[in-house]
Amino acid sequence: MQIIDGKLISTKLKEEIANEVLQITSTGKRAPHLAVIIVGEDGGSQVYVNNKIKACEFVGFKSTHIELPESTTEEELLKRVQELNNDSELDGFIVQLPLPKHISEQKIIEAIDHSKDVDGFHPVNIGKLTIGLPGFVSATPFGIVEIIKRYNIQTAGKHVVVLGRSNIVGRPVSILLSQKTEHGNATVTVCHSRTPNLKEITQQADILIAAIGIPEYVTADMVKDGVVVIDVGTTRIKSDQTKSGWKLKGDVKFDEVSEKASFITPVPGGVGPMTIASLLANTLKAYKSKN
Amino acid sequence: MQIIDGKLISTKLKEEIANEVLQITSTGKRAPHLAVIIVGEDGGSQVYVNNKIKACEFVGFKSTHIELPESTTEEELLKRVQELNNDSELDGFIVQLPLPKHISEQKIIEAIDHSKDVDGFHPVNIGKLTIGLPGFVSATPFGIVEIIKRYNIQTAGKHVVVLGRSNIVGRPVSILLSQKTEHGNATVTVCHSRTPNLKEITQQADILIAAIGIPEYVTADMVKDGVVVIDVGTTRIKSDQTKSGWKLKGDVKFDEVSEKASFITPVPGGVGPMTIASLLANTLKAYKSKN
Numbered sequence: 001m002q003i004i005d006g007k008l009i010s011t012k013l014k015e016e017i018a019n020e021v022l023q024i025t026s027t028g029k030r031a032p033h034l035a036v037i038i039v040g041e042d043g044g045s046q047v048y049v050n051n052k053i054k055a056c057e058f059v060g061f062k063s064t065h066i067e068l069p070e071s072t073t074e075e076e077l078l079k080r081v082q083e084l085n086n087d088s089e090l091d092g093f094i095v096q097l098p099l100p101k102h103i104s105e106q107k108i109i110e111a112i113d114h115s116k117d118v119d120g121f122h123p124v125n126i127g128k129l130t131i132g133l134p135g136f137v138s139a140t141p142f143g144i145v146e147i148i149k150r151y152n153i154q155t156a157g158k159h160v161v162v163l164g165r166s167n168i169v170g171r172p173v174s175i176l177l178s179q180k181t182e183h184g185n186a187t188v189t190v191c192h193s194r195t196p197n198l199k200e201i202t203q204q205a206d207i208l209i210a211a212i213g214i215p216e217y218v219t220a221d222m223v224k225d226g227v228v229v230i231d232v233g234t235t236r237i238k239s240d241q242t243k244s245g246w247k248l249k250g251d252v253k254f255d256e257v258s259e260k261a262s263f264i265t266p267v268p269g270g271v272g273p274m275t276i277a278s279l280l281a282n283t284l285k286a287y288k289s290k291n
Numbered sequence: 292m293q294i295i296d297g298k299l300i301s302t303k304l305k306e307e308i309a310n311e312v313l314q315i316t317s318t319g320k321r322a323p324h325l326a327v328i329i330v331g332e333d334g335g336s337q338v339y340v341n342n343k344i345k346a347c348e349f350v351g352f353k354s355t356h357i358e359l360p361e362s363t364t365e366e367e368l369l370k371r372v373q374e375l376n377n378d379s380e381l382d383g384f385i386v387q388l389p390l391p392k393h394i395s396e397q398k399i400i401e402a403i404d405h406s407k408d409v410d411g412f413h414p415v416n417i418g419k420l421t422i423g424l425p426g427f428v429s430a431t432p433f434g435i436v437e438i439i440k441r442y443n444i445q446t447a448g449k450h451v452v453v454l455g456r457s458n459i460v461g462r463p464v465s466i467l468l469s470q471k472t473e474h475g476n477a478t479v480t481v482c483h484s485r486t487p488n489l490k491e492i493t494q495q496a497d498i499l500i501a502a503i504g505i506p507e508y509v510t511a512d513m514v515k516d517g518v519v520v521i522d523v524g525t526t527r528i529k530s531d532q533t534k535s536g537w538k539l540k541g542d543v544k545f546d547e548v549s550e551k552a553s554f555i556t557p558v559p560g561g562v563g564p565m566t567i568a569s570l571l572a573n574t575l576k577a578y579k580s581k582n
Contacts, residue, residue, distance in 0.1 A: 126422055131458040171422070
């Protein structure tokens, strides 16, 4: 059994990006530029945004951090989005979610120029992913595919079972792994809350992707020997063993499932660290498509 | 066992649309308007286009048939698309595929205003379908869901196995049936040419959707008793039993599979007739969204 080190491969990916940026800037060209808009003062979001800005510094990107007050109207935010769309020296930007309730997230997402939508949430990018055209793949499915690539996990002809059908994880990763690509060609089953005989299906999985957000839901009796387990769950639960008073739990009962698995991602330290690297990779891709 | 009568429900759907059009025009409003562009002289395409125009007449739509020569350049076609995009009295239009080889189909599809894309091929509409937002669903997946609705076939908690991962059939229908909707909520497995243990999986299907284009590929030993079979295959094969010298064959060996099935679509007369009705339904939807 091998524990997948998401931190390690995320660092490798970031180093590769940093090297590429160095090559670009050493020729006198400007560095790639990512902007992040955050509206309001959600504590979790601020941590995420700070991490994204730090990652930009690490790889040598220019970054712009735009903080707007909670009271920002939808119209005002749309205007800011338009300004960023029109900024020819900006390669990509994201609007950190969730947004305050008086703003339609979908309206904002659709207002972003899809060629700068490095979060990959615009319908054009989701549509392109679905039909196998190049575009921006959102962070978690990108990270999962990257893990599969870098650990040389074979997917062709394998049975992938995805637990969860969310628009940002289950659905896109199920599509990517089933497509006619080098790291696709799997037979893919999507299960969810309405699947009655879940265990019967998960037991068939060569690769199990758990993305349902129920801590320790997947137990050893649900998987077969040699399974590859990708755990996307990150639920905060109270803990008296940590200073902060809480810890992250995955969807998989790690101790017992890891005994049967050939590869398994831990939580934290598995898929999580890959997501910021994905954002950087998309921004570099946006830069290169225009420069 | 019940044979699904695609012709019958297609006619019903068209009659419902015709009634709605009558109600609209009786108030003095203009009728919905569909345009079809055909480039070149592909025999098959001309038959399809004529059928679409006839169907428009049947339901009381205004229709415009634009025939362009094989020698039309991509630029010229893009110009025509732009004209139709800008025509405020046109609700929807399609560019009949395939196009001559010197024209990029994807470029043309992406040039169509997605709010007039009644074929449902624009990445925005595919993206919206993927994340469950309202938009235009393309003809065959639309027709399959309509069959399931009108025959009251339960999908929630059922295992749907889709044979084929094409962008116009297998992929979209697999997404639709797995979503959290009244006619969704199924556990869905997508199989394809790289699936090694196909029979093992198809035998689990409560609903089997065959869309691989290999005549009579699905045999009785591959399905369980009571299965619902939707056969999307339409391969022309030579026949000395018909005047034309050929007949249509589905992906399913009808005679033997029908003996085990609870519902089954025949070929021809199953999914096929639904596709034109889908186009009309999308055009009416486009009209209503603006009028």
